[in-house]
Amino acid sequence: MTLCLVLHELPEGGPEALEAAVWELSESHMMLGGGMLVETSVSARYLLTHLDGALLRAGLEGRLLVSEVVDGVHSTGLGPDAEAWVRGVLEGAAG
Numbered sequence: 001m002t003l004c005l006v007l008h009e010l011p012e013g014g015p016e017a018l019e020a021a022v023w024e025l026s027e028s029h030m031m032l033g034g035g036m037l038v039e040t041s042v043s044a045r046y047l048l049t050h051l052d053g054a055l056l057r058a059g060l061e062g063r064l065l066v067s068e069v070v071d072g073v074h075s076t077g078l079g080p081d082a083e084a085w086v087r088g089v090l091e092g093a094a095g
Helices: 014-022 044-057 080-094
Strands: 002-009 028-032 035-040 063-069
Touching: 002 014, 002 044, 002 080, 014 028, 014 035, 014 044, 028 080, 035 080, 044 063
Parallel strands: none
Antiparallel strands: 002 035, 002 063, 028 035
C-alpha cells in the first residue's frame, strides 16, 4: 500500500465528494481541513484522476494536488492515534 497526501481547495460539498470517492479505492484514510491522507494500492496519478472525476460527476470544480508520501511525515497536533496510523502505513509500505 502507498500513502498519498491529497491537498484540495474546493467549494462546499467538495470534501464530502472526495471522501465518498476515496472509499471506492481505500478503506483507510484520514480527513484533514484542506486535505486528506489516503492509504491506497493505486498510484498518485490514478488517485488524482479518480478524485477529479468524482468532482466532475458531482458538478464541482476545484484544485487538487496528490503526492505519494515516501518518507517520514512530520506533524503537530494530529494526536497519538493519527500519528500511529501514519507511522503504521509508512512502515507497511516500506516493509
